[in-house]
Each structure stands twice: as C-alpha cells, then as structure tokens.
Amino acid sequence: MKHLALIATTAASALFAGSVLAADYTISVTLDTSPQHVRNVWLKDFAKAIEEKSEGKLELEIFEAAAKYKDSEAAAAVAQGAIDMAIPQYQLISRFVPEADFEQLPMFYGLGRDQIYAVVDGAVGDELHAKIEEKLRVKVLGRPIDLGFGTVFSTDVELKTPADLAGLKVRVPGGPATVQRYENIDAVPVQISWPDVPQALQTGTISSLWSTQESVASAKLWDAGVKYAMEDRQAIVQYVPLINQRALDKLPEDLRALLIDTWDEMVDAQRDFAAQRQQDARDLNAQNGIVTSDPDAEALAAMRQRLMQVQPALVEELGIDPAFIDRIAAVTGD
Template sequence: MRQAEALRSTAAGLTMGITLVLGGPALAQETLRISLDTNPSHVRNKGIELFVEALKERVGDRLTIEVYPSAQLYRDRDVARALRQGSVEMAVPGTWVLDGMEPSFAITSLPAFYGVNEEATLALMDGKLGQEINARAEDGMRVKVLGPWMNLGFSHFYSGRPLQTHDDLRGMKVRISGGTANAARVEGLGGIPNVIPWPDVPLALSSAVVDAVSSTHESLVSAKLWDSGIRYAFEDRQWFGQYVPMVSSAFWDDLPEDLQQAMTDAWNETIGPAREMAATAQDEARQTLLDHGVEMTTASDEALAEQRKKLLAMQDDVVSEMGIDSDLVAMATEELNRHGITN
C-alpha cells in the first residue's frame, strides 16, 4: 500500500513537472493582433508590413503577430475604445478619429495649420508638442504610443464641378471624414460639410449627395473616384493626416522589458522608410489622377495665407467646443511662428 501511494505521488509530481515545463513556453508566447481598417494595398498597411518584418527579426517566435486589415476586427472609429478595454493589442488609427477621447489630436486640423507645409508640421509633431500629446493620450486612453506617427499626407479638395479657387468651394456639399475642426474649416471656406464613411463615398458622389470630397491623392486613387465623377482637384494642404501607433496598456504592461524594447526599436527603425513610402504613394497617386484626366490646381502660398487668416477668426470657438487645451494651442502657434508661419 505504501509503495503504491509512493508511486502515485511520484507520478503526480512528474505530471506536474511536465505540465510546468510544457506550459512555460506556451505562456511566455504572446499574440499581438494589429487592427487596421484600410485594405492591404493602402500605404498604412504597407508601412505596418515593414514594422512587422522588423519586429519578427527581433522577437522570433516569442510573439505571434497577426495583422487584420479591412476592419476585420474594428473600424478606426471604434478601435480606441477597444485598445482601452484591452480587446485588441495594437492599432494605428488616424488622428481624426481620436480627438473624441483626446482632443489635442485635433491640433493639426485647426486653422493655424491650414496650408502649412509638411516640414513644419512634422517638426512640431515629432518634437515637444507631439510628445505632450502622446503623454496625454497614454494617461487618458490607457495606451502606449510606440513612437513618431506614421504619415498619410495632405488633404485637398476634389470635385466633379470646376474647382480652381477658394471661391469655387462656396455652396458645395463636401464629404469629410469627421471632426469638429474639419467641419468648421469647410464651413469657413463657404462649403457645407457632410460626414460620410469612406466606403459610401462613390455612391454619394454619383447620386449628388455631395459635390466634393476632402481627402488625399492616394485615397482618391485607391477608390478610383474618377469613375464616380471626380474631374477637378484643388491642392490647398488643408491639414496633414497622420496615424498614431498605439498599443493597449493591458497588453504592453504585461510584456517583458526586452519585448517592449523590441517593439519600440522596430517602430523607430521602420518609421522613416514608411514615411518615405507614404510620400512616394502620394506623388504617384497625383500622377495617376492626372493620367485619368483630373485637372489639378495648386493654391498659391499667398492665397493659403489669406484663407488661414480668415479661418483663424473661428479658431477660439473650435478650441473651446472641442475642449482642446489652450496652452497646447499657444505652444503650437509659437512653434509655427518659429518656422516662419505667421498666425
């Protein structure tokens, strides 16, 4: 009897030991799901491919990395809450869908940035201003911002009606992606803003629900909107779109320090090439629009400065309505002035 009990005890101990040994690696391996709502051919998805490749080189099989494009997990408008709740590990949403949770993400869409060039915008968002916005997002949204933001590019106006000056925008029904500042800008330029999901834009144009679209060259090409009647483009650098690399704190805080470092290193290594890819995509898309008969007009710096001055009259109201910290706006204005942008 005693021998049988000893054998059973030994067997149980061995079983527990095997379970622990086998369970160790399984428990150590984490799954990193990345949610994107754009399709695999989009420049954001291509940039994430670079990041994933660099990360895999660093972590081997310690992380299972899964990319879900085309809103298979979440639309960008919903992903910030999913990150906060820990329902997904990573996403790279545009700033325009984040200002409801952290108003400061709307700063680059304020009138002060209208017509501002890419170099000045990036200098601010990669510097002290962007770091302050990241810190606020991390505290309030329960996320970790991996590093510099990924670029999309400038938003411009596109229409099936002649569009060659700011005056041509008056009375046009303009599709926007959302955001109080974006709506205010369209209104300030004489248009009528209309929030329409991107997949519904072709029908909205074809059925005259809207007369124009506020978007980017690359996005226009991805949807082949010349087939929906777009014939004119007015390049006015309304604002510079960027995507923010966010990791859920629920996932990040449980990662070993070396895996955290691997993620930030992989992001910092690939953000430069990803931005170059985005710039190339916009240039190529511009040429594609021209090749499909879209007439392109570029607003002069003088015209942009004049309109920026007019739009600034409404900025305080927009800042107040959105709850943006006025100290951050003052910081942005001061930095823009240092870069020769007068407001």
C-alpha cells in the same frame, strides 16, 4: 523506407513545433483602409521587421479593410481591449482628447512637413500623447506616421481656389476642427467613414471629399465619379499608433522594447515613402482622368487669414487648452 518515412515525419513535426513556438506572442491590428493603401503596405513591412528581429517570437496579425473596426471606432476598441492595436488619425481621437484635433486647426494651414514634424516629434507631441494615454489607458507606441497632406476632390465642380468649395457637400473623416473648417469655407461637411465613401459619391450623398491622392487612388474613386482635385494643403493627415496597455504588458520586456524601438527606427523612412506615394498617386489619378490644380500663394494666404480669425473661438468651442495652442505657436512662429 520506413526509416526514411520516420525521419521525414520527425522533421515535419519539428518544423510544425517550431512554427507554433514562433507564434509565442501575437498583436492584432485593425485598419479600415485597403491592402494597397500606404498605411497597410508600410505596416506589413513593419510586421515583417518585427517578426525577423524577434526571431519569430512576436507577430502582428493585421485585419484590413474594416474587417474588424472602422477607424472611427478603433481608438475605443483598443481602449476596451477588443483589439490590441490600431493606428487611427489624430482627429478621430479628439472626442476623447480635444487637443488631438490640433493638426486640423487654421494655424496648420499651409505649413510644410518639417514645421509639422517639429511640433509632433517634440515636447508638444509628447504632451499630447501623454494626454491620450491617460484618457484611454493605452500606450502610444511612438511618433505618428504619415498619410500626407489633404486634397479636395469633386465629381462635378472643377476646383481651382478654396472659394470654389462654397456650397459643396464635402466628405470629411471626422474631427470637429475639420467640420468647422469647411463650415467657415461655406461648404457643407458630411462625416462619412472611408469604406462608405464610394457609395456616398455614387448616390449623390456627397459631391466632394477631403482625402488624399493616395487614398483616392487606392480606392479607384475615379470609378465613383471623381473628376477634379485641388491641392490646397489644408492640413496633414497623420496616424498615431495606439496599443492596449494590457496587451503590451503581456509581452516580455525585450519584446516590448523591440516593438517600440523598431517603430521609431522606421518612422522617418515611412514619411518619405508616404510623400512619394502621394506624388505617384497624383500621377495615377491623372492617368485616370482626375485633373488636379494647385492654387496660387495669394489664394492660400487669403484663406489662411480668413480661417485664423475664427481660431480663438474654435479653440474655445472645441474645449482645447489655450495654453496647449500657445505652446504650438511657439514652435510654428504664429
């Protein structure tokens, strides 16, 4: 019996030692969205793939629901080395790199997914990522992943056309181009971090918000009074992966390559997954009483034309390089 106990103890010790060795390298990641959110769900799949491909040598430690940082703070936290990795929205990096607000400009109003990918996955995206890397001293791990096209939600006003937003206090995630867009629509933009949105709705600080079907469903914002929505495809929301350069450099060369290559291999499927999640979320929101409308093409075209008239002044005000805008226009055909 003592012999068997010794064998069992030795085996347990070996398993423990193996688990310790398996955690040779850990990358800490901050997210401010809930565990059910599309970004969180997919990142856990990515983490699982990394762990399996590295045979347990590299792990991602994911901190969710702003347990570490809000997305508005995440890029700075990565740059400072307070956290290894974050995946914030592009526009939340625009205070460091003005060009990062590009997807919120009027020229992106109404574009389809393929048109947007042609910009972000090509030379323009590479140029932007190089600017971000130089300014923040971080590494952009790869192509952005999707949340999806933004949707406008309301607690009291039924939204059918962009003109219905006039006068409403609309929550925006941040980014000066987004703020300007709503001011040009005659709404009142209010910058509020995502974890603070439910309380802001319940207290009347805002009566509307620009988000996505997925985000609203994952946070069950019907409980906070959201009743109406409008799919006017103002802009797409994408997340860009940032990793602290020192944290990346600490990894062996093969693990660095594994991290970058696996990200790239999984991006296209993530984007399709996010699009399906948006549709599923719209269905779920409908089941919980949120009525979504789709403006007609004429209303959208009229609003795009109105917004495009102010784009040159907006680009100048935001400090975006006009040549960068010209390179985008060459891809989109504007």
